[in-house]
Amino acid sequence: TQLLEQSPQFLSIQEGENLTVYCNSSSVFSSLQWYRQEPGEGPVLLVTVVTGGEVKKLKRLTFQFGDARKDSSLHITAAQPGDTGLYLCAGQSYTSGTYKYIFGTGTRLKVLA
């Protein structure tokens, strides 16, 4: 069974601080996605990375896919209260003739003003 572990599980920081969220597995993934979910809503895609070592930036958010495509990180610079939410990583693998996603356990971020 493939597992994706995220750390930390909870994070409460002050506005302006930097943070990094990790997503780790022993399995190799074809691609990896990061989502943000707000209370009462479904997850919304932030980024997709497909190549080992790939780095993508989305304003203050930097995403990296591990060289071996088993892990990923999300770094937020100068966090703002609007970054508050549940961050989920999802690894995609090809099984039983189709691509499927496995989601991590999530990191709940709270940014205090």
Add this chain to the structure above:
Amino acid sequence: NAGVTQTPKFQVLKTGQSMTLQCAQDMNHEYMSWYRQDPGMGLRLIHYSVGAGITDQGEVPNGYNVSRSTTEDFPLRLLSAAPSQTSVYFCASSLTSGKGDTQYFGPGTRLTVL
């Protein structure tokens, strides 16, 4: 473009009752899926479909049935609800089931089974 819609938003059932969670998308996506989200466990895949008439089981299919008679609709049926099925259910769709395809999620259905 409404995206992915789900109904109802909230539902309370008694043990043993049956119900159908509705999901529809208007983006002509081939791939649709159902997840459940429980605290500390992320989202787990229940069933998925790669096109009309084709469905398959995900990670946690027991107690749930699906069908896909049209491209737009992908209902999830609970045949005999159990307290262990208390969860938030999300429907998602993507253009294909290809590598790196973007999944679009509905707003979720919060189900409580007493």
